[in-house]
Amino acid sequence: MSISGTPFSISGFTSALWLGFIVALVIIALIYVLVQRRRRKHMLRFSNMELLEQVAPVRPKPWRHVPVALTLVGLLFLTIAAAGPTAAKKVPRNRATVILVIDVSLSMEATDVPPSRIQVARKAAKQFADGLTPGINLGLVTFAGTASVQVSPTTNREAVKAAIDNMKLAERTATGEGIFTALQSVDTLASVLGGAETPPPARIVLMSDGKQTVPDDQDVENPRHGFVAARLAKQKGIPISTISFGTTWGTVDIPDPDGKGSQRVRVPVDDDALHEIANLSGGEFFTASSLEELSSVYAKLDEQIGYEMTMGDASRPWLLLGLLVTAAGVTTALVYRQRLP
Known part of the structure; x- marks a missing residue:
């Protein structure tokens, strides 16, 4: 797979320190999972199931996580781009x-x-x-x-x-x-x-x-x-x-x-x-x-x-992918949830 003719094969980085930001992305993902579990526990505190059905009549669908997932993946691609990947070029x-x-x-x-x-x-x-x-x-x-x-x-x-x-x-x-x-x-x-x-x-x-x-x-x-x-x-x-x-x-x-x-x-x-x-x-x-x-x-x-x-420098395809996927995450959040993730 390639963008603008540049293959995704990476053989090194010029600024590998930026890869440390991946740890921050993992932490953000874990926090999101914990928040979702905590929210579910709060909903189950209602003892009156009829009242629960009135408050949350529709079971949340899995697609609600898509905006956050897309945004995190986009940020991952941007992190790789910031690290300065290099690749063999003809x-x-x-x-x-x-x-x-x-x-x-x-x-x-x-x-x-x-x-x-x-x-x-x-x-x-x-x-x-x-x-x-x-x-x-x-x-x-x-x-x-x-x-x-x-x-x-x-x-x-x-x-x-x-x-x-x-x-x-x-x-x-x-x-x-x-x-x-x-x-x-x-x-x-x-x-x-x-x-x-x-x-x-x-x-x-x-x-x-x-x-x-x-x-x-x-x-x-x-x-x-x-x-x-x-x-x-x-x-x-x-x-x-x-x-x-x-x-x-x-x-x-x-x-x-x-x-x-x-x-x-x-x-x-x-x-x-x-x-x-x-x-x-x-x-x-x-x-x-x-x-x-x-x-x-x-x-x-x-x-x-x-x-x-x-x-040579191979950051451009990762930068373009990061921008596209992050934009897709924001757009999905605004269209389906009327707010940012």
């Missing part, structure tokens, strides 16, 4: 950096995700850019055999989307280079901003569809390997959220060197490597094999990256 981030790292190797031509992996990747990435809160700096890095910064971190979403539309495919897959380039882009922005005790929080979102080929995927100790880059990201406090995009049955046609034909090559996704990169960096791993699934992953990342939970 607020947009205004100081953060996100680097979108996209695989543009030739395997992205595969049509197992119709119309093709690269076309679906473009559409979903632009949705991701649009979904981020305005204050976040978003950059774009693409990688195939090498990696390059297409757009340095910026709040200009149109520039990022234009670069996404212009992504070109190339041979080979250097996943580690993509991560290293993204980390350099984050460092560059932090040095440009300066002035703060700590750099803005950063996150890398890496989308790839295949196995690393530069350096060889098995050469895990190579200083340019994706796993080494993921460990460096962990040291820098920059988690990498990885998205394994595609299927295990995807294929592409690779032209022969002589140009007289082509060879069909399987390009299955490499879930294991991307999962490990996410684990090593402290990020999350996702899979997607359709536009709907990829869009859903990006939407979840938009929510995670674009907002943060902070403790």
Whole structure:
């Protein structure tokens, strides 16, 4: 239940001393009960039952207690409001950096995700850019055999989307280079901003569809390997959220060197490597094999990256409830009893 979008979950109070007023409300309630019992005893002192029926011909109804009950409940809500309740609230981030790292190797031509992996990747990435809160700096890095910064971190979403539309495919897959380039882009922005005790929080979102080929995927100790880059990201406090995009049955046609034909090559996704990169960096791993699934992953990342939970004032709903319930108690007393409780 909520009022003005603020949940009633309370995790603390800024002025808890005011909660002591609840004791006073309990005492008032007890006094009211004792007064009602005493009044009943006075009525029963009449020995002549016929006279009693003439004095009190109608048995009092339970609803006569409603005005007092409503007033006490309203005062309880107002007491909680006065104590300064706090609650976790979701607020947009205004100081953060996100680097979108996209695989543009030739395997992205595969049509197992119709119309093709690269076309679906473009559409979903632009949705991701649009979904981020305005204050976040978003950059774009693409990688195939090498990696390059297409757009340095910026709040200009149109520039990022234009670069996404212009992504070109190339041979080979250097996943580690993509991560290293993204980390350099984050460092560059932090040095440009300066002035703060700590750099803005950063996150890398890496989308790839295949196995690393530069350096060889098995050469895990190579200083340019994706796993080494993921460990460096962990040291820098920059988690990498990885998205394994595609299927295990995807294929592409690779032209022969002589140009007289082509060879069909399987390009299955490499879930294991991307999962490990996410684990090593402290990020999350996702899979997607359709536009709907990829869009859903990006939407979840938009929510995670674009907002943060902070403790804020939650007294307003209690104040409004207190005023409404107290007013209801007074109104009920005036309408049905022609006097205040």
